[in-house]
Amino acid sequence: MSTTPTLQELEKQAAATAALRWVRDGMLVGLGTGSTAAPFIRALGEAMRTGQLRVQATATSEASAALAREVGIPLVPPQRGMRFDLTVDGADELDPQLRLIKGGGGALLREKVLATASNYLLIVADSSKAVSQLGKFPLPLEVVPFALPWVMDAVAKLGANPVVRVSKTDTTQHVLSDQGNLLVDCHFNQISDPQQLATQLKTIPGLVEHGLFLGLANAALVACGEQVQVLQAGATPVPVASFTDFPG
Numbered sequence: 610m611s612t613t614p615t616l617q618e619l620e621k622q623a624a625a626t627a628a629l630r631w632v633r634d635g636m637l638v639g640l641g642t643g644s645t646a647a648p649f650i651r652a653l654g655e656a657m658r659t660g661q662l663r664v665q666a667t668a669t670s671e672a673s674a675a676l677a678r679e680v681g682i683p684l685v686p687p688q689r690g691m692r693f694d695l696t697v698d699g700a701d702e703l704d705p706q707l708r709l710i711k712g713g714g715g716a717l718l719r720e721k722v723l724a725t726a727s728n729y730l731l732i733v734a735d736s737s738k739a740v741s742q743l744g745k746f747p748l749p750l751e752v753v754p755f756a757l758p759w760v761m762d763a764v765a766k767l768g769a770n771p772v773v774r775v776s777k778t779d780t781t782q783h784v785l786s787d788q789g790n791l792l793v794d795c796h797f798n799q800i801s802d803p804q805q806l807a808t809q810l811k812t813i814p815g816l817v818e819h820g821l822f823l824g825l826a827n828a829a830l831v832a833c834g835e836q837v838q839v840l841q842a843g844a845t846p847v848p849v850a851s852f853t854d855f856p857g
């Protein structure tokens with residue numbers, strides 16, 4: 610039984626489909642995780658099936674790798690010297706400087722690894738993700754289980770209310786990342802200085818990674834209804850149809 614898609618689902622689809630314009634034949638592509646990255650992976654698989662594009666890819670999660678295999682995108686494992694021409698990923702929040710909160714789907718560690726190893730990080734998002742200040746969305750952390758109590762104490766001292774992520778269907782079960790680590794969602798409400806917070810979080814032992822992505826995104830495709838705008842840090846948004854500054 611098919612249901613009518615919500616406006617948010619249509620926006621995710623529109624942003625994801627527009628991202629195909631950034632892909633060139635022969636690229637090594639990083640595949641993001643989540644409900645906006647997934648339609649991009651499907652659209653890329655379809656473009657490969659019809660012979661429009663040939664690419665290789667690496668995925669930021671087991672879920673995205675499974676989807677990529679399903680739609681026929683060849684996957685390559687991580688290796689020395691590997692750089693991605695393009696990574697396409699979602700975000701939980703993005704601000705006008707293209708600073709991001711990511712990790713709502715628990716994939717922040719692999720996502721940050723690929724984002725850092727990419728020549729171009731393209732974010733795809735529905736209109737609800739664009740904010741003037743980061744922090745309404747709880748900041749995800751990936752934490753080694755042994756270190757949990759001390760990490761919780763340390764982030765509370767930074768002004769957060771930290772909550773260990775549990776399964777939506779069984780709240781007695783902790784959600785684990787693909788690496789087998791815990792996820793902690795830090796409720797700050799607002800993050801006035803993301804760079805300072807990122808620096809402080811990096812000093813906490815056992816905190817493997819945090820979901821602040823600063824200075825990593827090159828552009829974001831944000832859909833508002835059927836219109837997709839290209840956002841770049843410090844630049845006026847332009848409609849995707851008139852954007853020409855592609856990578857490579």
Ligand SMILES: O=C[C@H](O)[C@H](O)[C@H](O)COP(=O)(O)O
Nearest residue numbers: 643644699712713714715716
């Ligand atoms: O860990 C998950 C990722 O950071 C996602 O890209 C992020 O949570 C956005 O996901 P969605 O596109 O489902 O809103």
